[in-house]
Structures are given as structure tokens and as C-alpha cells.
Amino acid sequence: MERFNPLKSRLAACLVIAVVALVLIVLSKYVDAWWSGLLQNFGSGLLTSLLLIVAYDRILEIRQQTEAKKREQTGLRKLNYALSRHIRGILFDIYRSSTEAQPVPALRSYRDFVKTHFAQEAQHLNILATSPASYPVQQPYADWIGKTHEVFQQQLQRWIAAYAPSVSANIGMAVEDVLESEYMRGASQFAQLSGQMQATRISVLPFFNQGVCQNYADRLCAVIDYVEASTGQPVGEFENDDWHNALYPVSHARVHNGPLPH
Incomplete structure (x- = not known):
């Protein structure tokens, strides 16, 4: 019928x-x-x-077109905010603690940082080192990464449920690709891994290899590209002050034992 x-x-x-x-x-x-x-x-x-x-x-x-456009703009704004916090507050902190670049490269665009810098250095992070972002709590990177990535994962899941029907289908699919990445699935479980490693008194444990990090970076950049194309604005840019941290120097959590296997 x-x-x-x-x-x-x-x-x-x-x-x-x-x-x-x-x-x-x-x-x-x-x-x-x-x-x-x-x-x-x-x-x-x-x-x-x-x-x-x-x-x-x-x-x-x-009226319906106006409401649909308004909802689309709201969805893009919320996604932009979540991406900015994830990149600046989490990925850049990982990068800063694991890079040995001296002087540090002049980073501006969040997209360029994710695409060309993050994976190369993040693979050298010792996830059992203390995370400066967790101050004043002395928390190893594994715990902090696990909790912050789990929060980001939940934010994206809620965003898909609320706004995916209101934006381009390509954006929704790109966000789902980020959630399904090996990096995201693994990072959200790091808190459990940290407890197991601390019980064995291991002090050094490398982060994901470069291939996993780069795959995640590529998927995240796909979302960034769609958002920037839809809004006409960059997701975000770094400031010089972003490099400064009174607690720990650049590369304080880097594994200094040569390149990691890919």
C-alpha cells in the first residue's frame, strides 16, 4: 500500500x-x-x-526553513566548540609534552596542527608520566587521556543524536568515523590500562604508534574541513601563550628511547 x-x-x-x-x-x-x-x-x-x-x-x-537553518547553525557551533576544546585542551597538551622540537614550530591553525604535527610527536608520549593538565591532582597521562577522551566521545555521541539530522550527511558520517577510529576506542579505555600498569610498577609506557595517531588525525581533519567549509571560519588558532606551562617543560613526558614501531 x-x-x-x-x-x-x-x-x-x-x-x-x-x-x-x-x-x-x-x-x-x-x-x-x-x-x-x-x-x-x-x-x-x-x-x-x-x-x-x-x-x-x-x-x-x-518558517520551517528558518528553523532548520538555525538548528544547523547551532549544531555546527556546538561541534566547533567540542572540536576546539578537544584539540586545544587535549591533543595539544599531549603534543607539547611529547615533542622534542626546539624551538617549537610556529603553530597557528588547529587543522594544520592535527594534520601535520600531532601524530609524529604524540607517538612518543609516556602515558604513565604525570599530566600537567590534571593539576593540582597528580594524575598519569593514561588516566587523564582515558577520562577526557571518554567525555569527548560522549559529547560526539550526543551531538549525533541531537544534530546529525540537521546538518550535511557528510558531517555526521565524518563524526561517526572519528568515534569508530582505533585511537578513540583505545584512548577511552586508557584509565583501566593505567591501573593495571601501575600495579606492575612499570614507569614508561608509550602512546599509540604513529599510524594509529595519523589515522585519527585524518578522520578528525575531515570533520574540521566540513565544519570550516560550512561556517566559513577556522575551527581555531593557537596563541603563543598556549606553549607556556609553569609546571612542566616542553617534552617532559617524551619517551627517549628512539622511534617506536609502526
């Missing part, structure tokens, strides 16, 4: 009204004056009603 379509039914009703109105107006020319006036008035009334229906539908359509 064919599914009921309200739009088609409404158009059909309008067409019937228009045809009836025109028939009445035409018939009014072939009857006496009293019937002619009655038919013309009735036909004109039907046409007026039809115009009102069309005008109402147009107003309703404009």
Missing part, C-alpha cells in the same frame, strides 16, 4: 478547489443574473480561500 503523503494530498485538494472555482465562474455566464451572481461570488470565494492556503503554506515553509 502506498504511504500517505500530506503534501500530495494538499496539492490535490488545492487543484480540486481551483477547478471547481473556475467551473463555477464559467457557468455563471450561462445562467440568469441571480444565479450568475451567486456562482461568481462562490467561485471567487473559493479562489480567495485557495490563495490564502497557498500564502499560509509559503509562510510555513519559510
Whole structure:
């Protein structure tokens, strides 16, 4: 059975009204004056009603388009905010603690940082070293990474449920790709791993290899590209002060035992 379509039914009703109105107006020319006036008035009334229906539908359509656009903008803004916090607050902290670049490269664009810098250095992070971002709590990177990535994972899941239908399908698919990455699945479980490693008194444990980090960076950049293309604005840019940390120097959590296996 064919599914009921309200739009088609409404158009059909309008067409019937228009045809009836025109028939009445035409018939009014072939009857006496009293019937002619009655038919013309009735036909004109039907046409007026039809115009009102069309005008109402147009107003309703404009309102729906406005609301849809507003919801799309809200979704993009919330996604932009989540990406900015993740990149600046988590990925950059990992990078700063694991890079040995001296002087540090001039980073500006969040996208360029994720695409070309993060994976190369993040692979050298010792996830059992203390995370400066967890201050004043002395928390190893594994715990901090696990908790912060789990929060980011939940943010993206809630975003998909609330806003994916309101934005481009490509953006929703790109966000799902980030959630399904090996990096995201593993990082959100790091807190459990940290407890196991501390029980064995291991003091050094490298982060994901470069391939895993780069795959995540590429997926994250796909989301960034869609958001920036949709908003016409960069997701974010670094400031010089972002490098400064009064507690720990750059590369304080780097594993200094040569390159890691890929």
C-alpha cells in the first residue's frame, strides 16, 4: 500500500478547489443574473480561500526553513566548540609534552596542527608520566587521556543524536568515523590500562604508534574541513601563550628511547 503523503494530498485538494472555482465562474455566464451572481461570488470565494492556503503554506515553509537553518547553525557551533576544546585542551597538551622540537614550530591553525604535527610527536608520549593538565591532582597521562577522551566521545555521541539530522550527511558520517577510529576506542579505555600498569610498577609506557595517531588525525581533519567549509571560519588558532606551562617543560613526558614501531 502506498504511504500517505500530506503534501500530495494538499496539492490535490488545492487543484480540486481551483477547478471547481473556475467551473463555477464559467457557468455563471450561462445562467440568469441571480444565479450568475451567486456562482461568481462562490467561485471567487473559493479562489480567495485557495490563495490564502497557498500564502499560509509559503509562510510555513519559510518558517520551517528558518528553523532548520538555525538548528544547523547551532549544531555546527556546538561541534566547533567540542572540536576546539578537544584539540586545544587535549591533543595539544599531549603534543607539547611529547615533542622534542626546539624551538617549537610556529603553530597557528588547529587543522594544520592535527594534520601535520600531532601524530609524529604524540607517538612518543609516556602515558604513565604525570599530566600537567590534571593539576593540582597528580594524575598519569593514561588516566587523564582515558577520562577526557571518554567525555569527548560522549559529547560526539550526543551531538549525533541531537544534530546529525540537521546538518550535511557528510558531517555526521565524518563524526561517526572519528568515534569508530582505533585511537578513540583505545584512548577511552586508557584509565583501566593505567591501573593495571601501575600495579606492575612499570614507569614508561608509550602512546599509540604513529599510524594509529595519523589515522585519527585524518578522520578528525575531515570533520574540521566540513565544519570550516560550512561556517566559513577556522575551527581555531593557537596563541603563543598556549606553549607556556609553569609546571612542566616542553617534552617532559617524551619517551627517549628512539622511534617506536609502526
